[in-house]
Amino acid sequence: MSTIKDIARHAGVSVATVSYVLNNTRYVSPDKRERVIAAVQELNYVPNAAARGLRVRESRTIGLIVSDISNPFYPDLAKACEDVAQQYGYAVHMINTNDQPERMRQAVSQAREGKIDGLIVTTALEADRELLQSLLDREFPVVLAHRRLEGLDADLIESDNYEGGMLAARHMLALGHRRIAFLSGVAGSPISERRVAGYLQAMREAGIDVLAEWVLPGEAKYANSYERMVQYADMAPDTRPTAIINVSDIGAMGVLDAAADRGLRVPEDVAVMGFDDLFLAAFRSVRLTTVRIPRYELGRQATELLLKRIGKAKTERRHVVLPVDLVVRKTCGSEQADG
Known part of the structure; x- marks a missing residue:
């Protein structure tokens, strides 16, 4: 059975880097992360997921909040979130709010209870400001995607x-x-x-x-x-x-x-x-x-940015404006x- 040392040797990185990637406890460059993931797959390494979860207290799940799941705007964005999340060993839990404050409160409650490790919010409204700020105050990773909320100190990926x-x-x-x-x-x-x-x-x-x-x-x-x-x-x-x-x-x-x-x-x-x-x-x-x-690019960049935040990358808040055609x-x- 392969070990972390085997993975590190195969990928040409340190054991610590392998640990950072597997547990997502620190930011690792995309090149090194891809090499580690490739080594894990090639050597059929299977980590003890239960033990890892207890050690780092992570759910390996991110939340994606949308306003209306029946709206055909969201599938491309959601697919991008899932594509990126799966590359890094995460699942995506989608929450449909119908622009109702109560649904947003439920999502924030899940974040506080540790059921999700970060949140992508595509439907922020003024009524949600206090709830989202409460997460940011606790340094819980939140990325706004598609819909901005003026004055909220959160990462933002939006269209022009x-x-x-x-x-x-x-x-x-x-x-x-x-x-x-x-x-x-x-x-x-x-x-x-x-x-x-x-x-x-x-x-x-x-x-x-x-x-x-x-x-x-x-x-x-x-x-x-x-x-x-x-x-x-x-x-x-x-x-x-x-x-x-x-x-x-x-x-x-x-x-x-x-x-x-x-x-x-x-x-x-x-x-x-x-x-x-x-x-x-x-x-x-x-x-x-x-x-x-x-739409796909909105989801892709939002998820990559969120995973960096979960990985504790210490950088300034980002505001990305994508061009429209x-x-x-x-x-x-x-x-x-x-x-």
Whole structure:
């Protein structure tokens, strides 16, 4: 049976380094970590998991908090978390909150009880600030992914939502639209607020005064967005928006269906855009113009950063902003050949 010394000799590292990797008690460079993991696999080394757990008091499990597991935004992000976690011998426990504070309290309770070693939070809201701060005060590893919470001293991996809002509005403006509406997300969502802010900046730069009825909550949901589009469709043709930007692709689907039900042609009568670039946006029957959010990369970088924190890497808090891309398809009338 192989021993830790055998692993160290095979990987060309010290016994201490092997121990750090197996127990995740200290940060180890990716190159050395990969060599140790490869040696473990090649020599079929099986550590005494029960004894290790008692020694280092770790669950080898990280928590991933999402707001709505049925939302197709999350599978790519969650897959990245699992892919990275498994490479380092961790499991991922997913917690679905539905943006309800009670669910977040349950997750924090699990962290305090030692059932998870770190937490990736994709759904932070203002109501969650005190709970998350209580973990940070105890130096419990927390990484915010996708959704920021202003003023919280935690690591953050997010997309450039402000730039996304500007990209969406500028695309509509370039197509000649002036009455451009934006259906926003859940109240208090920093993602929605940043995207709306980018849209408003682009409209200001174009010298267009945004009317109050042009910015309404669609809550990133199909039904709510459908109802908002019905309101727009019932306005007089010379006053209703000619272009609708939705804060999510799911919401944009509601806009498309409402437009069809009201006899409006897309994109001739109304242009439609979404956010996220979910798999359904590329369906031949949809071909939705959207802003692509790098969901897998969000999950990958968040998990790698969290595992470094669990490994007690002492570095400054990190704030990473990932770029977004405009994906042009047919719902705005200017589909690119590679859209």
